[in-house]
Amino acid sequence: MSAQIHTEDPLDPLSGRKVLAEGGVSFHDITEAVCKPVEDPPLMWWPAFLLSNVLLGVLGVSVLWLLWMGPGVWGVSSPVGWGWAIVDFVFWVGIGHAGTLISAVLFLFRQDWRTSINRAAEAMTIFAVVIAGMMPGLHTGRPWFDYWMFFLPNQMGVWPNFRSPLIWDVFAVGTYFTVSLLFWYMGLIPDLATMRDRARTPIRRMAYGVASLGWRSSTRHWVHYEKAYMLLAGLATPLVLSVHTIVSFDFAVAQLPGWHTTIFPPYFVAGAVFSGFGMVLTLLIPLRKWYRLEHIITIKHLENMAKIVLLTGSLVGYAYAMEFFIAYYSGNDYESFVFINRAFGDYAWAYWIMVTCNVITPQLMWFKKVRRSPAALFILSIFVNIGMWFERFVITVTSLHHDFLPSSWDYFSPTIWDVGLLVGTFGLFFFLFSLFCRFLPMIAIAELKSVMPQANPHYHAKEGEHE
Amino acid sequence: MSSQKKRIYGLLAEYETPAEVYHACEQVRDAGYRFWDSHTPFPVHNLDKAMGLKQSPVPWLVFVGGMFGVAIGLGTQAYVSGVDYPIIYAGKPYIPWQSFVPVTFESGVLVASFCALFGMLGLNGLPRLHHPVFNSERFRRATDDRFFIAVEARDPNYGPQTRRLLESTGAASVEELER
Numbered sequence: 001m002s003a004q005i006h007t008e009d010p011l012d013p014l015s016g017r018k019v020l021a022e023g024g025v026s027f028h029d030i031t032e033a034v035c036k037p038v039e040d041p042p043l044m045w046w047p048a049f050l051l052s053n054v055l056l057g058v059l060g061v062s063v064l065w066l067l068w069m070g071p072g073v074w075g076v077s078s079p080v081g082w083g084w085a086i087v088d089f090v091f092w093v094g095i096g097h098a099g100t101l102i103s104a105v106l107f108l109f110r111q112d113w114r115t116s117i118n119r120a121a122e123a124m125t126i127f128a129v130v131i132a133g134m135m136p137g138l139h140t141g142r143p144w145f146d147y148w149m150f151f152l153p154n155q156m157g158v159w160p161n162f163r164s165p166l167i168w169d170v171f172a173v174g175t176y177f178t179v180s181l182l183f184w185y186m187g188l189i190p191d192l193a194t195m196r197d198r199a200r201t202p203i204r205r206m207a208y209g210v211a212s213l214g215w216r217s218s219t220r221h222w223v224h225y226e227k228a229y230m231l232l233a234g235l236a237t238p239l240v241l242s243v244h245t246i247v248s249f250d251f252a253v254a255q256l257p258g259w260h261t262t263i264f265p266p267y268f269v270a271g272a273v274f275s276g277f278g279m280v281l282t283l284l285i286p287l288r289k290w291y292r293l294e295h296i297i298t299i300k301h302l303e304n305m306a307k308i309v310l311l312t313g314s315l316v317g318y319a320y321a322m323e324f325f326i327a328y329y330s331g332n333d334y335e336s337f338v339f340i341n342r343a344f345g346d347y348a349w350a351y352w353i354m355v356t357c358n359v360i361t362p363q364l365m366w367f368k369k370v371r372r373s374p375a376a377l378f379i380l381s382i383f384v385n386i387g388m389w390f391e392r393f394v395i396t397v398t399s400l401h402h403d404f405l406p407s408s409w410d411y412f413s414p415t416i417w418d419v420g421l422l423v424g425t426f427g428l429f430f431f432l433f434s435l436f437c438r439f440l441p442m443i444a445i446a447e448l449k450s451v452m453p454q455a456n457p458h459y460h461a462k463e464g465e466h467e
Numbered sequence: 468m469s470s471q472k473k474r475i476y477g478l479l480a481e482y483e484t485p486a487e488v489y490h491a492c493e494q495v496r497d498a499g500y501r502f503w504d505s506h507t508p509f510p511v512h513n514l515d516k517a518m519g520l521k522q523s524p525v526p527w528l529v530f531v532g533g534m535f536g537v538a539i540g541l542g543t544q545a546y547v548s549g550v551d552y553p554i555i556y557a558g559k560p561y562i563p564w565q566s567f568v569p570v571t572f573e574s575g576v577l578v579a580s581f582c583a584l585f586g587m588l589g590l591n592g593l594p595r596l597h598h599p600v601f602n603s604e605r606f607r608r609a610t611d612d613r614f615f616i617a618v619e620a621r622d623p624n625y626g627p628q629t630r631r632l633l634e635s636t637g638a639a640s641v642e643e644l645e646r
Contacts, residue, residue: 163566216598224591225510
């Protein structure tokens with residue numbers, strides 16, 4: 001086994017593990033590789049940025065039309081009162097889980113390979129949660145009253161209902177966004193200082209200087225910094241698990257067949273990690289090429305992510321199967337009906353798209369050839385994104401469209417404005433992400449250097465000079 | 468600079484590898500200096516021990532902050548649901564602690580996280596607009612690939628022997644820092 005690894009990937013002379021940055025790079029090479037594209041963006045940045053602006057325009061029009069006309073422009077009506085806005089919310093908040101998982105959970109497990117991808121994944125998280133936070137706000141129909149969800153006294157003297165999962169969700173997503181932002185910014189401080197010290201124009205030096213808060217990479221500071229970073233990771237780990245758990249409570253606490261199940265929290269969390277890693281792969285596979293970072297975000301990183309996608313995809317598949325089994329085993333007619341209706345009813349097409357993309361195609365990642373092929377992973381990651389959107393669609397809509405009263409059964413169809421909203425959210429996402437790539441180092445420079453072999457004080461390139 | 472005597476902050480020594488700065492820190496520590504610091508582009512493993520630094524008190528701040536957040540979260544939920552405006556909802560008690568767990572947890576994590584970041588910045592005296600080490604042109608590489616030790620002139624042991632000590636530790640360069 002180890003001989004096989006030797007032939008493929010170079011190893012760290014001290015730890016015996018695979019090296020994370022390939023090609024015998026020095027500390028300075030890492031700084032150059034990461035900072036250079038920020039200072040002189042690659043050509044591909046412009047088409048990506050302009051295209052995302054076009055899609056952002058679609059979002060603007062869709063939102064303005066919604067605000068002008070009201071939610072009647074969407075396909076939602078009785079009995080399907082939760083439409084694409086809620087589907088999009090769960091979809092985006094799920095994508096927003098990979099970043100903190102990579103930065104916090106993998107940090108606590110000492111998975112050093114995370115250092116090449118955590119910055120970009122955390123940025124992705126923050127932007128995805130911004131979009132997710134928008135969706136329930138718009139779904140209320142009158143977003144100018146959204147402040148009622150917050151913990152504020154209002155003219156009626158009533159408070160939010162803390163016995164309802166919907167208000168838990170406000171706190172969960174709000175906290176998650178804030179903590180992810182703090183965590184991300186904290187990781188950025190030393191790298192912003194690197195950008196400051198490299199800056200060639202006064203404006204850049206000023207901007208990065210202010211943002212880096214006067215960081216002078218002092219060991220006395222690193223002591224507090226490392227401790228605070230570890231504690232934030234420790235806080236973010238239960239947080240990331242709690243957020244999608246609470247999102248699943250929005251459904252699971254309701255008494256609707258198909259929603260009212262105890263498997264929802266772990267099933268949602270597995271799905272969130274799955275979709276988040278899918279999106280990380282979608283973003284990083286082209287980026288590492290355009291930004292010439294293939295020696296830092298190596299094929300080993302992609303392979304590791306593929307393994308997590310495979311694992312969580314299989315967990316999700318297990319949850320799908322278990323839902324069916326429990327529906328049958330419970331002996332509850334309504335529950336059984338909902339699940340048979342899901343797989344063979346009006347929305348069977350959506351259900352089977354979901355199963356194909358989430359359970360079947362990720363199984364290809366059992367093959368090492370697939371895991372080590374960026375092109376194959378990119379295609380599979382698109383399937384994951386599609387499949388996870390459909391999962392949320394299936395959960396939300398199939399449970400609602402045939403409720404307890406057959407006379408109110410209906411078939412939900414989206415309108416052009418539902419589609420515009422979904423397409424537009426991608427615009428906002430890519431817009432924010434391209435700005436991130438333009439102005440901030442997309443790899444955690446200081447963290448990456450600290451896991452390189454020569455960062456170890458016992459490493460001696462020049463033998464015999466000391467000791 | 469005019470005819471006035473330059474105000475000296477201290478000495479800045481530059482090293483090329485983590486191993487060199489590590490051993491140099493051990494020697495500066497053993498020479499009994501108190502007002503000094505090292506600067507590395509990334510946290511060098513155990514360098515705080517080589518410098519003889521104490522443990523960080525950040526965990527206490529985070530713990531106190533987290534408990535404060537939990538108390539605020541639980542207290543306000545109980546107050547608004549059970550005292551200020553009690554409403555019968557879904558046949559549940561006015562103060563069902565089970566329903567209050569999620570928001571209590573989230574507010575605890577929220578306050579604890581703020582304490583972690585801002586506690587770290589506060590302990591480090593950041594944000595700060597300027598520092599004498601930035602007067603050195605070489606110091607720009609402290610965020611790239613060079614390692615530094617700065618010994619302050621206010622240290623009681625500071626003197627001509629400080630430069631000799633730093634030079635004997637294998638420094639690539641030693642320069643005087645203006646304040």
